[in-house]
Amino acid sequence: MKIAQVTPLYEAVPPKLYGGTERVVAHLTDALVDLGHEVTLFASADAQTRARLVPVRDQAIRLDPAPLKSDLAAHMTMLDMVMERIDDFDIVHFHTDMIHFPMFRPWANKTITTLHGRLDMKDLPEVYRRWPQFGLVSISDDQRRPIPSASWKATVHHGMPSDSYRFSPRSEGYLAFLGRISPEKRPDRAIEIATKLGRRLKMAAKVDAADKLYWEETIKPMIEGNPLIEFIGEIGDHQKSEFLGGADALLFPIDWPEPFGLVMIEAMACGTPVVAFRCGSTPEIIEDGATGFLVDTMEQAIAAADRVHLLDREAIRARFELRFSATAMARRYLDVYGDLLARRPFAEAAVPDVVTRLRPLDEDRSFAVAG
Numbered sequence: 001m002k003i004a005q006v007t008p009l010y011e012a013v014p015p016k017l018y019g020g021t022e023r024v025v026a027h028l029t030d031a032l033v034d035l036g037h038e039v040t041l042f043a044s045a046d047a048q049t050r051a052r053l054v055p056v057r058d059q060a061i062r063l064d065p066a067p068l069k070s071d072l073a074a075h076m077t078m079l080d081m082v083m084e085r086i087d088d089f090d091i092v093h094f095h096t097d098m099i100h101f102p103m104f105r106p107w108a109n110k111t112i113t114t115l116h117g118r119l120d121m122k123d124l125p126e127v128y129r130r131w132p133q134f135g136l137v138s139i140s141d142d143q144r145r146p147i148p149s150a151s152w153k154a155t156v157h158h159g160m161p162s163d164s165y166r167f168s169p170r171s172e173g174y175l176a177f178l179g180r181i182s183p184e185k186r187p188d189r190a191i192e193i194a195t196k197l198g199r200r201l202k203m204a205a206k207v208d209a210a211d212k213l214y215w216e217e218t219i220k221p222m223i224e225g226n227p228l229i230e231f232i233g234e235i236g237d238h239q240k241s242e243f244l245g246g247a248d249a250l251l252f253p254i255d256w257p258e259p260f261g262l263v264m265i266e267a268m269a270c271g272t273p274v275v276a277f278r279c280g281s282t283p284e285i286i287e288d289g290a291t292g293f294l295v296d297t298m299e300q301a302i303a304a305a306d307r308v309h310l311l312d313r314e315a316i317r318a319r320f321e322l323r324f325s326a327t328a329m330a331r332r333y334l335d336v337y338g339d340l341l342a343r344r345p346f347a348e349a350a351v352p353d354v355v356t357r358l359r360p361l362d363e364d365r366s367f368a369v370a371g
Contacts, residue, residue, distance in 0.1 A: 001337060002038045004092040005029045005051070006082055006100070009074050012060040013047035017234045018180065018206045020262045021116040022060075024158050024329075025095050031161070031330035040089070042078055054081060079103055086110075091337045098124075101131040108133040109344050112153065112336055115139070118257055120146040137336060140281035143259040154336045157284070158260050159329030164237070165269035167317045168245030174200040175305060176247035176272070178240070178263045181219055182211045184256035186277075191222045191229055193251060193275075193301050199228065201251075204243055206234035245270035249292070249308040252276035253301060261285060264292075268320040271313035275304045291316045 005028065011019035014026035025041075026049065032039045033050040041047060045055035056078040058064075061071050079100050082092060086107050094100050094113045104111055114137040128136070128150040135153040138144045144152055175197075177190040187203065194201035203223070207215045223229045235243060244250060250267035258280030265285065267274050274292035276282040286292040290311070293304035322328075 001334075002040075002088060002090045003032060003337065004040045004042065004082060004085075004089045005032075006042045006078065006092065006094045006096055008096055009044050009056060009078065010061045010071065012063075013041065013043040013049060014237065015060075016046075016063065017236050019062075020260075021095055023160075023237075023262065024116070027158075027160050027164075027326040028330055028333065031159075031326040032333075035327070035330055035334070037334075040085075042082055054085075056081060075099055090341060093333070093337075098127050098131070098134075101127070101134055105131070105133070108135075109340070111135070112137060112340055114156070115143065116259065118146075118259055119143060120257060135340060137333075139260040140284050142257065142281050142284065145257070153339070154332070156329060156332045156336065157324060158262055158265065159324045159326045160262075160265060160269060161326045162269070162321050165266060166241040166245060167269070167271045167313075168241070169271065169313055171248045171272070171313075172246035174202050174247055176244060176250050176267075177201060177203045177205065178235075178244065178250065178266070179205055180211065181205045181207045181215050183214055184254060186253040186255045187219050188222060189253035189255075189277075189298065189301070190251040191219075191226065192298065193253070193305050194228055195226060196302050197306055199248075199305070200230065201228060202230045202232060202243065202247070204232045204235045204239075240266055241270060244272050247272050249305055250274045251301075251305065252282065254279050254282070256280065258282065265320060265324040268292075268316050268324065271317040273308045273311045273313075273316055275301055275308065277301065287319065291319050 005025055007013055007022055007025040011022040014023045029039055029041050030050045039051035040054060041049050041051040042054045042056055044057050044060040046059045047053055057074050061069055092111045094111060112135050116139060125147050128147055132151050136151050137153060138155045139158060141155050175194050177187055179185050181187055190201060223231050244267045250272055252264055252274050254277055260281050264274050268291055274286050276286050276292060276294055278294045278296050283294060286294055288294045295301040295304050
């Protein structure tokens, strides 16, 4: 199958530091190549991929030191580059929210769009009502709740290569927080949990410009006066196995409708249990009492973090491999692609393992099977 993957340009593929969507696209793209498909990746030139790379700009936007940049211009350029080659692909898989809808209306039936963000925003329902011909994939069932009537085709949970993270059979006696310093991620809850338990907490997190005030006024004072808290800052993939693998548990104390939460399966890949608030996708990802604990209150979170040692780290790693490997994710997407191709009028059968194709016999558009 000839597949195009179209990624946002904000981070490299995979990201050098923090970044979710582009990391998932990197893992999916390589897994599809490993499964024998012809994959083309539209991304920034600093992408690392086993697919054929079409570079759109010299580097990803966020870490580009240029003082003036237009993310809209970069993405419009990319979409035009995809459009120029639209006939080269059986499937075009977009990860760019809805920006491609107006341009790709004539080819909507050969596209699939994975939505990676939250959908509880005022203007989104009208977009998905106006362009229903674009099939959508959610990254959790919970993500769909704000717009249940959109053109959903499947839910595909994220996955990662099984060898991306090292399994750690033993922890080193600290709790971990990994992500962004932002109000909805609730790092203040993580600090409070660790403090009330008298446990060390290591925090590896980035501070976006939009969250600097929250950092300065709320989180930084909680860290500076607390000897139990170690703030590491933003880390890359090569540091995560050691960071997550050494933790007794990952604290995931979110307070928003998290569409997926990649860090949860990163922890599971290391054998590290997750203590997560029951919010957004967490009940779909965490198996309560097996790969972590789901909680509703701070009291429950504190109690859960105090008993994570009862969970089997080898079993947690095994559940990751079964449910959240990159190969498992790629196979689920291949089912989505195959269904899309099967429903396309008069399409050539490009589904894996299908060895026949259709050819026109005459002008009345009747078809016969050709070898």
